[in-house]
Amino acid sequence: MSLLNTLKIQFQERLIPSLPAPIREVFEGGSKKQLLARINQHLLLVNNELIHLDSGRSEVIGEHVSEKPCLEISPEQIAGAASKLLGSVVTEGVILYLPPSDFVATSINMPGVSKDNLMSALKLQVDNLFPSFADNLDLTLGGNSVADDVDNIALWFVEKTTSSLFEAFQKVDLFLVAVAPRNLIDLDQSAVVDFDSRGGTLVELDNGSLSSWLQINQLDLHDAALNGQWLESLGAAASETLLNLNGMESFALIDHSKIPNDYCFIPIGAMRARKKEEKTRNIILTAGAFVFLIMLSSVPFLIQSYQFRTLAATLAAQRVESVDARENRAVVVNFENEWGQITDFPLQELQQAMFTLQNILQPDQLVSFELSEGVIKIQGTSSEPQAILQRLEQDPMFTEVVFSRATNNSRYYIDLRLSTVNFEGYMARYFPDA
Numbered sequence: 001m002s003l004l005n006t007l008k009i010q011f012q013e014r015l016i017p018s019l020p021a022p023i024r025e026v027f028e029g030g031s032k033k034q035l036l037a038r039i040n041q042h043l044l045l046v047n048n049e050l051i052h053l054d055s056g057r058s059e060v061i062g063e064h065v066s067e068k069p070c071l072e073i074s075p076e077q078i079a080g081a082a083s084k085l086l087g088s089v090v091t092e093g094v095i096l097y098l099p100p101s102d103f104v105a106t107s108i109n110m111p112g113v114s115k116d117n118l119m120s121a122l123k124l125q126v127d128n129l130f131p132s133f134a135d136n137l138d139l140t141l142g143g144n145s146v147a148d149d150v151d152n153i154a155l156w157f158v159e160k161t162t163s164s165l166f167e168a169f170q171k172v173d174l175f176l177v178a179v180a181p182r183n184l185i186d187l188d189q190s191a192v193v194d195f196d197s198r199g200g201t202l203v204e205l206d207n208g209s210l211s212s213w214l215q216i217n218q219l220d221l222h223d224a225a226l227n228g229q230w231l232e233s234l235g236a237a238a239s240e241t242l243l244n245l246n247g248m249e250s251f252a253l254i255d256h257s258k259i260p261n262d263y264c265f266i267p268i269g270a271m272r273a274r275k276k277e278e279k280t281r282n283i284i285l286t287a288g289a290f291v292f293l294i295m296l297s298s299v300p301f302l303i304q305s306y307q308f309r310t311l312a313a314t315l316a317a318q319r320v321e322s323v324d325a326r327e328n329r330a331v332v333v334n335f336e337n338e339w340g341q342i343t344d345f346p347l348q349e350l351q352q353a354m355f356t357l358q359n360i361l362q363p364d365q366l367v368s369f370e371l372s373e374g375v376i377k378i379q380g381t382s383s384e385p386q387a388i389l390q391r392l393e394q395d396p397m398f399t400e401v402v403f404s405r406a407t408n409n410s411r412y413y414i415d416l417r418l419s420t421v422n423f424e425g426y427m428a429r430y431f432p433d434a
Helices: 003-018 021-027 030-037 075-086 115-124 159-171 224-236 268-321 323-343 350-361 385-394 423-430
Strands: 041-046 049-052 058-060 094-098 104-108 137-141 152-158 176-181 191-196 199-206 209-217 242-246 366-372 375-381 398-408 411-418
Touching: 030 176, 030 268, 041 075, 049 075, 058 075, 075 094, 075 159, 104 115, 104 209, 115 137, 115 152, 137 159, 152 159, 159 176, 159 268, 176 268, 199 224, 209 224, 268 323, 323 423, 350 366, 350 375, 350 385, 385 398, 385 411
Parallel strands: 041 094, 094 176, 191 242
Antiparallel strands: 041 049, 049 058, 104 152, 137 152, 152 209, 191 199, 199 209, 366 375, 375 411, 398 411
16 A cells, blocks of 8 residues: 555544544535435335335325336336425425335455545446446445455445436425435444345445345245345344344334435435535635625724824814914914014124123233124234134134134134024025025
8 A cells, every 4th residue: 555545544534533523524525414414304215105204104106006016116206205295394405215226236355445545446447347337327335444354335326316316306396415225224233134025135234334235136036046045144144133124114113313424325416506505605705704804904994094083183172272372373473574574683792792702811812803793803912822712612602713814923813603693594584685
């Protein structure tokens, strides 16, 4: 066995059972399981009589001829009888149990092969298994894999028959979910023998999976050799565990609440209906998710809109409260516009400038002092003119202190500007064209 198959078997047997139910359904064939979960009505065909297992009522199909029931029953006849039995009963899904003689069983012995791989191999061999049969066949197989050296039983059913039954039920407004052999209605049994007008079928089960399927036709029972083999097989089955199904009364005692999922044949029409429902549901979920994402993405805009409205309301309230202040400000601005040329005229503070210069120059004296538009030009004599320049630079009242001319015989020439006076700004504001 390849490493890939080994990992797949371990994934199916160990990991999948531990997953949450919604995720597990995806890996285990969720569509089929969800379809089977819709079944709430159980019908069973015995000879030419259709039984509603849930109510115990029955409906005869066809007519008795010489006390021999009519064995050739069409899907339309079965659907008509089902419609009469169910009537106004609320029906989500129907399962139809058919005689085991309608099914064909083949034995397989491939130890360790997974169920999916085994079914794929059987489908590839269908032409060799049934060389003279032209119609397509459906296949079911119990269990997950053939782990031991024992036979496993595959059941085959004509695909066209399941489709015809589904369409016939659909015409009478009934949804046929599955078709299954009636002798597998209770998989908890260990051995079941089923008799009807067509013959008998003996099956043996191991933990809910078929391990043996032996079938004999009614005509073969009259053959001594074949009948002897049949009786020998019946004798080999333990009588205390053998469930004998013979007539409609025997089926009334069986627990039919459990569905034999592994041995149900799902009509193509039912699967298509399920896929259509899933597609519609997925579209709705996608649309819902899209709407949710739109709503989620709009939350910041809603918050911003709320904040904008809140701030706008606050601004409006503050505007109302600041009406007087804004009116007073307008008066001030108007005054400044009319009288600014006078009120903003730079004050040169000559007296303070003279006292400051006197403190800096002591004990030296000035020879000349000139002030024009905030620019002061001074001349004087000093043994340390550089020290005077540095003291003028450090005083916050003065700026742009430089020697205007070179010193000569301790005579210095210094230009400086009052830091509190800005004639250039005043002229640019009030007389830009001057």
